[in-house]
Structure formats: structure tokens, C-alpha cells
Amino acid sequence: MWFLDVNILLLLIAAGFAIMILRVINHNSRFKLPINHIMAISTLVILYSIDKKLLFFYVAYILITYAFNIILLKAKRFKKVLFFTFSVVAILPFLFGRFDNIFLILGIAYTIFKAIDSFYHTYYGEQKIDFLTYVNFILFLPVFTSGPIHRYREFASTMKAPIKPSVENISYAARRIIRGFFKKVVLVALVTIPFVHLQELTPTWSISLLLIVMSYLLIYLDLSGYSDIAIGIGALWGIKVPENFKKPWNAPTMSQFWRSWHVSLSDNIREHIYVVVVKKKITKLQGGLIGFLTMIIMAMWHGFNLPYLIAGTYLGLILFIENIFSITTLNRRTANAVHFRLRCLTTNFLFALNSLVFTLPHDRVLPVLKGLVSF
Structure with a gap:
């Protein structure tokens, strides 16, 4: 992984501080570098x-x-x-x-x-x-x-109006970088050890459930940790990097989940499809098809194989159904608190099932899913 190479990391941080110093010089000098x-x-x-x-x-x-x-x-x-x-x-x-x-x-x-x-x-x-x-x-x-x-x-x-160099910005950048490494190195390792051990056991409903939860955590910690590091180093360079994860566990629908999980990727694909398909207000069917195509493209982007295609189809169908039945959003302020939390739990569990494709050997995914109904 890019940031786990110490030499590259030091180069990026050193370049960031050098650029920050140059921005300070420009701020205090008539001559602009x-x-x-x-x-x-x-x-x-x-x-x-x-x-x-x-x-x-x-x-x-x-x-x-x-x-x-x-x-x-x-x-x-x-x-x-x-x-x-x-x-x-x-x-x-x-x-x-x-x-x-x-x-x-x-x-x-x-x-x-x-x-x-x-x-x-x-x-x-x-x-x-x-x-x-x-x-x-x-x-x-x-x-x-x-x-x-x-x-x-x-x-x-952000190139025209970069982040102004300051002690506060350095502090913010350092916090994000440290948080990212803590997720990617420490927490990922802590989750990986039991995750690997559980794979060796015969799947029962409890073991399968634990594997699904840990699979979700592994992907979240790895990807969000990387984003934290990128945002922190970007701040040193003076460039604002968009947030990629916005508390996805608070998403009560899959449509809202994808506005909180790997946001820059899902939004990029969805909005570009939207621009091509229609420029006006879209119908439920069009919205469903855009969501479905977005998930298929994201799956193929991860790899050209059948398990990824199945995973993309699975997530795409959920988005399609939500659009067709107008259940793409649930307002936290107006919804019953218990109902809202159950919907969030369900949405994240449905995504966690999909995460197994990315964390387990492909021949182990189906046995783990079958284990959910083994009592």
C-alpha cells in the first residue's frame, strides 16, 4: 500500500512541508513563487x-x-x-x-x-x-x-484558493494522519487475527455473524484509514481533499449509505451516469437503473470476475428496489428512534454481506452465508 512505504510517506510529508513554507513566503513577499x-x-x-x-x-x-x-x-x-x-x-x-x-x-x-x-x-x-x-x-x-x-x-x-498555512492546519493534518495509521495498522491487525482464526472453524450462525461483522470492520478501517492519511497529507500540500466516509453506520437506506461510504467514488460514477442518461428530473425507474448501473460499474472496477459481478448485482438490485418503491430516504428527525436504528442496522448488515467477497477467499463466501441459517 502506497502510504505504508516509509520512504514514500516521508517524501510526501517533506514535500508538503516544503510547499507550506513556500506558501508562507508568498504570503509575506511581493515576489510570488x-x-x-x-x-x-x-x-x-x-x-x-x-x-x-x-x-x-x-x-x-x-x-x-x-x-x-x-x-x-x-x-x-x-x-x-x-x-x-x-x-x-x-x-x-x-x-x-x-x-x-x-x-x-x-x-x-x-x-x-x-x-x-x-x-x-x-x-x-x-x-x-x-x-x-x-x-x-x-x-x-x-x-x-x-x-x-x-x-x-x-x-x-482549491488550487486557486489553497488551504492557508497555519499551526492549526499542521495540527489538523497530523491528527488525520495519526488516526489513519491507527486504523490501518493497529485496528486492522487487531481485527484480522480473530478474523483469520474464525475462518478455520465450521460456520455456525454465531461464527458466520462474527465473520460478517469483522469483514465489514476490516474494509471500513482499511479504506477510511487510507482516506484519513490522504486528507491529512493533502492539507499539508494546501489542497482540500474530499471526505470519503461520513458515518455510514447512520444510514437507514442503501441509497443513503452510498452517500456516506466511499462517497467520492460512488458519487463520481452515479453523477456521470446521470448526466448522460437525463438532464431533468428523473423517474423512479430511471433512478433505479442509475443506481443499478452504478453498482455494476463499481463491481467491475474492483475486478472482472463472477463473485464481484454477483456482489454488484446484489447491491444494484437493492438500490433499484428502493427507487421503485420510493424508500430511498428516511428522515431521522421524523422517524421513530427505534425504527430508525433498526433500519440503519439492516442497511449496514446488507452491505456487510457483500463485503465478504472482498475479505474472504471466494470459495469460503457461500459456506459463511449458509452458516447464518445453521443453528
């Missing part, structure tokens, strides 16, 4: 120190996708065809890595989402993408391998 240029150059140097081939790939990817944005902006004819074609081409490195596995391009999955978001920005917003901002957008190292995912418009805004 080109910090955005320095950020881009330092990022390229860090990538070069990690892997030369990785650097050359991303330089080529940035130049090609930026050229696509220029063509999209200037195109008068066949704009829709170009938009679709460029999006497919941007995805090809990810597909190649999934199907062939000759090499794995670090960070490509999240980079693709950002590249396609830039196409949406150019195609629908008809606004030019600034090249320097685009380089920093694609290569922003704190979120490079596992998000959270910026949208181009959001990233451009």
Missing part, C-alpha cells in the same frame, strides 16, 4: 524516484488525455462520438491491466475517473482545461492510488 509549477515538478521527481516507467507512462497519459480535451473543446462536428471514443481510450490501460496482468499501472483506476471527469467538464461545461492544473489534478500524490477522487472543478478551485 510559482508554487503550482513547483508542485508539478516535485510530483514528477517523486514518481521518477519510485519507477521511471511509471513516470513515462503518466507523462504520456497526461499529454494524450489533455489533447483529447482540446479536441473536444474545439470540435464542431461528431462531438458525442469523440466524447465516447476518448472515454473508451482513457479506460484501455485499466482494461489491459485487468485482462492481461503483464503489468499493473499504479493508480490507474483512480486516474481514469479523473481523466473522464475532465472530459465531462470540457464536453458539458465547454470550458478549457488549464494544463498545469490538469497535471497536478492527475498526479496529486496524496490521493494517487486509492482516492478520495477529486472532480476537476473542485480541484481547480
Whole structure:
């Protein structure tokens, strides 16, 4: 994992403090240093120190996708065809890595989402993408391998008005980084030990239930821990990184759950599908189909295999049903407290069932599910 490599972590933190110092100098001087240029150059140097081939790939990817944005902006004819074609081409490195596995391009999955978001920005917003901002957008190292995912418009805004350097900001960044490592290193280890032991036992309803709860915890602690570290290091760089987890255990429906769990990814996919499908108020059927497609795409994004497809279909059907029957939301203020908590528990349990696909060997998932009815 990116942040668990001490050398890379120190490089990112050192770069963050260097950029923070430069921002202080700019604040107190008439002569303004080109910090955005320095950020881009330092990022390229860090990538070069990690892997030369990785650097050359991303330089080529940035130049090609930026050229696509220029063509999209200037195109008068066949704009829709170009938009679709460029999006497919941007995805090809990810597909190649999934199907062939000759090499794995670090960070490509999240980079693709950002590249396609830039196409949406150019195609629908008809606004030019600034090249320097685009380089920093694609290569922003704190979120490079596992998000959270910026949208181009959001990233451009925070580049223009970065977080002001202060003692409070350093303190905030340190707290988020420490919290992230505590989740990823300490808590994940504490949950993993009994989780591995329980897998060796014959599944009964109690063992299966414990495995499901621990599976949920492992995924949450790992992903939210990474997000905490990314947000903390991003703050040092002066860039606001979006929150990825917003107390998902307080979500009473699956639709609300996905507005609290891995938010930047689910929102990115859902909203981009929404833009293509419809621009006005959507019907229940359209909303259900958008939710269903979002879950299928997210499943395939994790991997091209049958268990992931089944998991995506399962979650997609829940979202589809919620939309069709208009049960996508439940207001905590107006709902009975006991009813609200039961709905939250049910929603999180339904998601936890899906989490087994990502934490257990695939041949162990079905026995654990069957164990729930073994008394």
C-alpha cells in the first residue's frame, strides 16, 4: 500500500512541508513563487524516484488525455462520438491491466475517473482545461492510488484558493494522519487475527455473524484509514481533499449509505451516469437503473470476475428496489428512534454481506452465508 512505504510517506510529508513554507513566503513577499509549477515538478521527481516507467507512462497519459480535451473543446462536428471514443481510450490501460496482468499501472483506476471527469467538464461545461492544473489534478500524490477522487472543478478551485498555512492546519493534518495509521495498522491487525482464526472453524450462525461483522470492520478501517492519511497529507500540500466516509453506520437506506461510504467514488460514477442518461428530473425507474448501473460499474472496477459481478448485482438490485418503491430516504428527525436504528442496522448488515467477497477467499463466501441459517 502506497502510504505504508516509509520512504514514500516521508517524501510526501517533506514535500508538503516544503510547499507550506513556500506558501508562507508568498504570503509575506511581493515576489510570488510559482508554487503550482513547483508542485508539478516535485510530483514528477517523486514518481521518477519510485519507477521511471511509471513516470513515462503518466507523462504520456497526461499529454494524450489533455489533447483529447482540446479536441473536444474545439470540435464542431461528431462531438458525442469523440466524447465516447476518448472515454473508451482513457479506460484501455485499466482494461489491459485487468485482462492481461503483464503489468499493473499504479493508480490507474483512480486516474481514469479523473481523466473522464475532465472530459465531462470540457464536453458539458465547454470550458478549457488549464494544463498545469490538469497535471497536478492527475498526479496529486496524496490521493494517487486509492482516492478520495477529486472532480476537476473542485480541484481547480482549491488550487486557486489553497488551504492557508497555519499551526492549526499542521495540527489538523497530523491528527488525520495519526488516526489513519491507527486504523490501518493497529485496528486492522487487531481485527484480522480473530478474523483469520474464525475462518478455520465450521460456520455456525454465531461464527458466520462474527465473520460478517469483522469483514465489514476490516474494509471500513482499511479504506477510511487510507482516506484519513490522504486528507491529512493533502492539507499539508494546501489542497482540500474530499471526505470519503461520513458515518455510514447512520444510514437507514442503501441509497443513503452510498452517500456516506466511499462517497467520492460512488458519487463520481452515479453523477456521470446521470448526466448522460437525463438532464431533468428523473423517474423512479430511471433512478433505479442509475443506481443499478452504478453498482455494476463499481463491481467491475474492483475486478472482472463472477463473485464481484454477483456482489454488484446484489447491491444494484437493492438500490433499484428502493427507487421503485420510493424508500430511498428516511428522515431521522421524523422517524421513530427505534425504527430508525433498526433500519440503519439492516442497511449496514446488507452491505456487510457483500463485503465478504472482498475479505474472504471466494470459495469460503457461500459456506459463511449458509452458516447464518445453521443453528
